Amino acid sequence: MKVSQRTVRLELTEPLRISRSTMAARDAVWLAVEHQGTRGYGEAVTSTYYGLDIARLGRLLHEAGRELARCATPESALDALRAGELPAPGTPPAVTAAVESALLDLVGKRAGVPVHRLLGAAEAPHAATARTIGITSYRAAAEQARLLTRRGYSVLKIKAGAPDPEDDLDRVLAVRNAAPHARLLLDPNGAWSPALADTLLPRYAALGVEAVEQPLAPGDPEALAALAARSPLPVIADEDAVGVEDARRLAGRVHGINVKLAKCGGVTAALRIADLLAGSGTALMLGCLTASTLGLAPAVHLADRARWTDLDGHLLLAHDPWTGIGGTDGTVRAGREPGLGVRPVHGAPPPDEEPAGGETAGRQTPEPARDGEAAQ
Numbered sequence: 112m113k114v115s116q117r118t119v120r121l122e123l124t125e126p127l128r129i130s131r132s133t134m135a136a137r138d139a140v141w142l143a144v145e146h147q148g149t150r151g152y153g154e155a156v157t158s159t160y161y162g163l164d165i166a167r168l169g170r171l172l173h174e175a176g177r178e179l180a181r182c183a184t185p186e187s188a189l190d191a192l193r194a195g196e197l198p199a200p201g202t203p204p205a206v207t208a209a210v211e212s213a214l215l216d217l218v219g220k221r222a223g224v225p226v227h228r229l230l231g232a233a234e235a236p237h238a239a240t241a242r243t244i245g246i247t248s249y250r251a252a253a254e255q256a257r258l259l260t261r262r263g264y265s266v267l268k269i270k271a272g273a274p275d276p277e278d279d280l281d282r283v284l285a286v287r288n289a290a291p292h293a294r295l296l297l298d299p300n301g302a303w304s305p306a307l308a309d310t311l312l313p314r315y316a317a318l319g320v321e322a323v324e325q326p327l328a329p330g331d332p333e334a335l336a337a338l339a340a341r342s343p344l345p346v347i348a349d350e351d352a353v354g355v356e357d358a359r360r361l362a363g364r365v366h367g368i369n370v371k372l373a374k375c376g377g378v379t380a381a382l383r384i385a386d387l388l389a390g391s392g393t394a395l396m397l398g399c400l401t402a403s404t405l406g407l408a409p410a411v412h413l414a415d416r417a418r419w420t421d422l423d424g425h426l427l428l429a430h431d432p433w434t435g436i437g438g439t440d441g442t443v444r445a446g447r448e449p450g451l452g453v454r455p456v457h458g459a460p461p462p463d464e465e466p467a468g469g470e471t472a473g474r475q476t477p478e479p480a481r482d483g484e485a486a487q
Contacts, residue, residue, distance in 0.1 A: 112185065113145040114176030118165060121156070121403060122429045128246040130272025130302035131160075137401050138165040142172055144213040146185050151217025151450060153209035154406035155373070163205055171206045174199065179210065185221065189214040193379050204354065208377035212409045212451070215378065219450035226452070227412040227445050230378065236415035237444040238397075240422045241268040241296055249278075249285035256289040263441035266294045268324075268421055272302025276311060280318075287318050296419065298324040301350055308338055316343040322419065324369060324396075325349040332357070336364035347396055347419070358384045362391040367419060369396040371410075378409050385416050394418035404433035408451040411436045411443045432456055 119139050126135040142153045155168050175198040182188035182197075191197045192211055219226045227236055242264045244252050256267055269286055271279040279299075287295065297320050303311065308326045315323065322345040327335050329350035339346035345366035352358055352368045354375050361368060368388065370381045385395050396419040397410050404425045414420050422443050425431045435446045435453030446452015 112180055112182060112188070114179050115143050115145075116169065116172050116176070117141045117143075118169065119432065121401070121432075123401065123427050124429045126245075127243065127270075127401070127427060129270045129298075130246070130300040134401065138168075139402060139406065140165070140168050140172055140209070141405065142176070142209050142213045144179060144185065144217050146217060146221070149217060149220050151185065151213040151215070151220060152405055152453075153212030153214075153216070153409075154402055155205045155209035156400050156402045156406060158205065158373070158400060161203065161205065161374070163203060168206070171198075171202060172209065175202065175206055175210050179214075185214050185217045189218055192377075204376035204380070205373040207380075208372040208375075208409070209406075211377035211379060212372075212405075215409065216450040223449050225412070225445065225447055225449060226378075226409065230382070230412060232412070232415060234415075235445040235447050236412060237442055238411075238414035238417065238420040238422075239265050239441055240420050240426075240438055240443045241266040242423050242426065242441070243268045243270065243298075243421075244282075244286065245270045246273050246279075247282070249281040252282045253285040253289040256286040256293065259441075260290045260293055262439065264293070265441055266296065266419075268296040268298055268423075271297055271299040276307065280311075280314060283315065283318050283320065295320045296322055296324060296421070298349075299326050301325050301328040303327060305334055305338060309341075312342050312344050320344060322347055322367060324367075325351065327351075332361055336361060339365040349398065355380060355383050355387065358387055362388055362393050365393055367394045367396045369398040369419075369421070370417075371398045371400060373400050373402075373406075378413065381410075381413060382416075385413075396420070397422060399424040401427050403428065403431050404436050404453050405451070407443070408433075408436050408446070408453045412445045412451070414443060414445065430456075 122136045126133050138157045140155050144151045178197045215226045242259050244255050273279050303326045324347040332351045347367035348365045349369040395417045397417040398421045401424040407425050426438050433453050434456050437444045
């Protein structure tokens with residue numbers, strides 16, 4: 112197999128402010144795996160929170176590429192990844208997720224079936240995705256809510272954790288008034304203390320908020336479980352639920368777990384978490400980092416397994432270089448074409464990748480979208 116990569120910059124339409132940071136852009140690495148003339152693609156994005164800058168991502172994907180190049184076929188490589196035999200021990204989950212994405216895309220294309228069929232789903236999954244509203248003025252939040260609901264969004268996720276908790280409450284009230292029929296999720300990104308959470312959660316329940324995501328600072332899952340036991344709102348673990356063992360520790364003790372492929376290690380790990388949660392009373396949420404359609408696509412093929420779907424990372428971009436999962440009308444849809452079912456947008460910079468280990472593939476450029484082809 113030939114493996115290569117290319118670094119790209121993903122600019123947001125507008126800066127997104129959360130409790131711990133503000134982001135205006137994110138770097139990404141596209142991984143291409145080729146075998147017998149067919150290519151599969153995956154994406155990994157930088158993350159300050161997870162300690163992944165572009166240099167580290169590129170180096171780790173290069174090392175993973177060298178391992179993949181030693182595999183006889185994409186199918187054998189995918190089997191090895193599922194068995195935990197690659198990438199190397201200690202590889203960050205985001206890198207493993209990107210490698211698995213490329214292999215699933217390639218294996219699906221070689222078999223002539225979409226990824227969800229490889230995962231056992233007969234029909235292409237689709238789901239209403241939450242759309243994120245960052246920490247902003249209550250007037251701006253209300254205007255966003257009106258615009259989004261007119262476009263078809265039925266679930267709005269509001270970021271919280273402003274220095275003054277009353278500002279968050281004003282923002283949520285403004286959104287509720289602007290979008291009275293929308294389902295509301297709240298995400299403080301760990302900004303609250305247990306005492307503050309006890310004060311605020313009843314007030315958010317009165318505003319009709321459906322669930323709250325990671326209200327407490329990560330690092331004390333016992334405190335999060337204790338809060339969930341007394342909360343008037345469902346509590347969803349995110350930063351406190353990184354991988355399978357974290358999910359095992361919290362299953363049945365929180366109301367939901369936010370599974371992000373870049374956080375847990377990809378589709379295989381996400382399915383293990385879903386199986387672990389089944390029957391426990393803890394529901395699955397599918398989340399994401401801000402990324403392109405390529406980065407979001409593997410999770411969309413799992414969308415039928417989640418109670419809450421928050422797969423809007425590609426919708427925050429000023430220009431998404433890939434297309435194929437939709438979402439602009441409030442619903443994401445898995446592609447029905449072989450593999451991930453995504454393709455580069457016509458006119459996007461071609462990912463003419465650099466070698467990522469193993470045999471150099473030369474200038475590997477994905478087939479561009481044909482004129483007239485549009486996003487779903």
